[in-house]
Amino acid sequence: MKKIRVRFAPSPTGPLHIGGVRTALYNYLFAKKHDGEMLLRIEDTDSARFVPGAEDYIIESLEWLGIKIDEGVGYGGDHAPYRQSERKAIYRRYVDQLLNNGLAYIAFDTPSELEQKRNEIPNFQYDASTRELMHNSLTMSKHDVSKRIERGEQYVVRIKIEPDQEIKINDLVRGEVIINSSVLDDKVLFKSSDNLPTYHLANVVDDYLMKISHVIRGEEWLPSAPLHLLLYRYLGWENEMPAFAHLSLLLKPDGNGKLSKRDGDRLGFPVFPLDWKDPKSGEIFSGYREAGYFPEAVVNFLALLGWNSGTEQELFSIQELVSLFSLERVSKSGAKFDYEKAKWFNHKYLQLRSNEELAEIYQQYLVVEKDIIEDTEKIIKIISLIKERVNFVTEFWEQSYFFFEASGSYDEKAVKKRWKAESPQQMNQLIAILTNVEKFTAEHTESAVKRWIEENKYGMGAVMNVFRLSIVGELKGPHIFDIIEVLGKEETVRRIQQAINTLQ
Ligand code: GLU
Numbered sequence: 164m165k166k167i168r169v170r171f172a173p174s175p176t177g178p179l180h181i182g183g184v185r186t187a188l189y190n191y192l193f194a195k196k197h198d199g200e201m202l203l204r205i206e207d208t209d210s211a212r213f214v215p216g217a218e219d220y221i222i223e224s225l226e227w228l229g230i231k232i233d234e235g236v237g238y239g240g241d242h243a244p245y246r247q248s249e250r251k252a253i254y255r256r257y258v259d260q261l262l263n264n265g266l267a268y269i270a271f272d273t274p275s276e277l278e279q280k281r282n283e284i285p286n287f288q289y290d291a292s293t294r295e296l297m298h299n300s301l302t303m304s305k306h307d308v309s310k311r312i313e314r315g316e317q318y319v320v321r322i323k324i325e326p327d328q329e330i331k332i333n334d335l336v337r338g339e340v341i342i343n344s345s346v347l348d349d350k351v352l353f354k355s356s357d358n359l360p361t362y363h364l365a366n367v368v369d370d371y372l373m374k375i376s377h378v379i380r381g382e383e384w385l386p387s388a389p390l391h392l393l394l395y396r397y398l399g400w401e402n403e404m405p406a407f408a409h410l411s412l413l414l415k416p417d418g419n420g421k422l423s424k425r426d427g428d429r430l431g432f433p434v435f436p437l438d439w440k441d442p443k444s445g446e447i448f449s450g451y452r453e454a455g456y457f458p459e460a461v462v463n464f465l466a467l468l469g470w471n472s473g474t475e476q477e478l479f480s481i482q483e484l485v486s487l488f489s490l491e492r493v494s495k496s497g498a499k500f501d502y503e504k505a506k507w508f509n510h511k512y513l514q515l516r517s518n519e520e521l522a523e524i525y526q527q528y529l530v531v532e533k534d535i536i537e538d539t540e541k542i543i544k545i546i547s548l549i550k551e552r553v554n555f556v557t558e559f560w561e562q563s564y565f566f567f568e569a570s571g572s573y574d575e576k577a578v579k580k581r582w583k584a585e586s587p588q589q590m591n592q593l594i595a596i597l598t599n600v601e602k603f604t605a606e607h608t609e610s611a612v613k614r615w616i617e618e619n620k621y622g623m624g625a626v627m628n629v630f631r632l633s634i635v636g637e638l639k640g641p642h643i644f645d646i647i648e649v650l651g652k653e654e655t656v657r658r659i660q661q662a663i664n665t666l667q
Pocket residue numbers: 171172173174206366379380381384
């Protein structure tokens with residue numbers, strides 16, 4: 164059997180969109196499932212749209228997500244170079260082959276001449292029905308063509324498409340797609356102005372030379388597939404043609420249409436894997452990494468946007484995804500982007516991380532952001548108390564700041580409602596009770612405090628709320644006895660005293 168080889172072939176025209184990340188992921192899962200290879204090819208033949216930094220961004224994104232590349236830009240390999248702008252001589256060879264075989268022709272029409280034809284002829288397209296009216300090597304003598312080229316006139320090379328041919332594509336996701344060649348135009352394959360091929364030719368030549376077995380890409384490239392098939396045929400490679408699989412779109416969370424980079428800003432979630440700063444405008448687009456996502460959560464979330472395992476299971480490691488993935492289970496219809504689900508996945512993956520590991524991350528954050536240096540054991544304990552309440556590491560602080568500093572201020576509404584005339588006296592008693600607890604653990608303090616409340620027939624809820632208010636400053640947070648165990652006796656007593664002094 165032919166070795167499975169897939170490629171991710173982005174154009175470096177900006178940051179990698181999350182839909183592109185999904186395409187890369189599906190390629191990776193498919194390749195690894197079949198013990199195949201994954202290539203990274205940079206399609207930078209459109210120099211006008213080149214954006215500096217985009218290539219590094221793509222590589223960094225894939226690395227962050229654990230999508231491993233076997234061969235390609237940044238990794239090397241037997242088919243180097245993998246950057247199309249460095250493969251000019253290779254493409255030129257095939258352009259010449261097509262010209263020599265009469266399957267392509269040279270055209271000199273200037274933009275204004277083309278514009279004029281578009282105005283003259285309704286629904287103008289450069290094809291078998293119009294090419295005779297144009298300035299090209301089919302309508303001009305050989306001599307004239309050579310003279311123009313010698314004079315340095317710019318030209319393009321166009322594919323010569325035979326009309327009325329049936330073109331059949333067997334797409335692994337969409338099934339059989341049949342089109343008539345008459346709807347295609349004689350696409351430009353090469354431009355003398357920059358001596359570069361266009362996307363179509365470079366893409367096909369490279370897929371062939373790099374021995375790609377499966378082209379898995381976004382639905383937006385489906386319209387190019389018939390032309391690509393013809394190119395394979397014209398170049399004599401039809402038997403080597405890769406299989407096609409066109410993935411359906413990622414749709415906006417609300418309404419219809421393709422998820423765009425503007426949707427992220429509009430709805431407040433990232434549509435890029437990493438933060439991206441536009442080198443021209445300086446505008447910053449936010450990324451999943453910086454928003455606090457774990458890469459495995461993003462991978463899991465994206466895998467299920469357009470593929471399902473056929474079971475109820477939702478949490479999959481990347482290894483599990485590799486073993487379960489199949490193109491047959493990739494959906495034909497678009498997948499609606501569900502940001503709440505992305506958060507849910509991160510929550511789940513955060514619970515799977517050990518308290519020790521999370522403590523390490525949080526400790527780092529505390530030092531850098533809050534100038535707080537704390538004992539690791541204490542942080543681990545805090546993490547265990549608040550972990551379940553957060554989706555992101557970045558939410559740890561708002562759930563735990565009161566462990567590190569007594570705010571000294573008290574939620575006004577809560578004070579109004581809960582702090583009563585008898586509260587100072589009760590809190591003084593509480594101080595005495597807690598001072599007498601020998602082993603200051605949650606278990607011991609809880610039983611001592613509850614016994615005291617019951618013996619005095621105080622209202623349990625009323626006293627506990629005042630107690631919490633004194634310690635936290637608000638009526639929130641984990642189990643109060645767990646909190647004071649972390650704080651220790653001295654700090655607990657100090658805070659209750661401070662509350663009495665401030666609020667009475
Ligand atoms: N360069 C194209 C892109 O930017 C590649 C399309 C393909 O995979 O053939 O997506």
